[in-house]
Amino acid sequence: MASTSKIEAWLGKRGVKVDDIAEIVYTLQRPYNASLSMKECEDSVRAVLGKREVQYVLYTGIALDELAERKLLPEPLQAIMENDESLYGVDETLALGITNVYGMIGLTSFGYLDKVKPGIINQLNIKGRHIHVFLDDLVAGLAAAASARIAHQDPKAQQYHLPDSP
Numbered sequence: 048m049a050s051t052s053k054i055e056a057w058l059g060k061r062g063v064k065v066d067d068i069a070e071i072v073y074t075l076q077r078p079y080n081a082s083l084s085m086k087e088c089e090d091s092v093r094a095v096l097g098k099r100e101v102q103y104v105l106y107t108g109i110a111l112d113e114l115a116e117r118k119l120l121p122e123p124l125q126a127i128m129e130n131d132e133s134l135y136g137v138d139e140t141l142a143l144g145i146t147n148v149y150g151m152i153g154l155t156s157f158g159y160l161d162k163v164k165p166g167i168i169n170q171l172n173i174k175g176r177h178i179h180v181f182l183d184d185l186v187a188g189l190a191a192a193a194s195a196r197i198a199h200q201d202p203k204a205q206q207y208h209l210p211d212s213p
Contacts, residue, residue, distance in 0.1 A: 051093050062177075063167055065096075069085055071165055071194075092190075095149075108142075116177060146192055156194050
């Protein structure tokens with residue numbers, strides 16, 4: 048697995064730690080996996096963070112948030128970002144690039160997380176001196192993908208076998 052230290056540093060600079068995301072993953076998967084540990088959730092988050100395509104999405108979203116904070120975006124994009132315009136939707140679309148890494152279960156989890164906004168997602172969503180238009184959704188995408196990864200790897204999951212012919 049690729050090193051995640053650089054992307055973890057980028058997230059940390061914005062107030063997000065791997066264990067913040069792992070807590071959300073744990074909450075999502077614990078009802079289906081009684082033996083799940085926080086360590087497994089942290090490992091799953093890091094596995095998702097180790098994917099280059101995920102890192103590229105994160106770099107892009109974080110950079111846009113930072114540029115908006117420094118008022119360096121052209122209008123009307125600057126105003127849209129400052130107001131976290133509800134119809135913007137590009138932030139969710141970018142986050143789906145992370146969510147889809149582990150399939151459809153990640154998509155349903157992302158929708159739930161985007162609506163409920165648990166933990167660090169809610170903290171990032173609160174308007175203050177920082178702009179996290181992208182980051183709150185990217186963190187939801189990370190948690191959804193890490194959760195889906197755990198679900199896909201559950202050895203207790205029911206296995207179905209296709210017959211040789213229909």
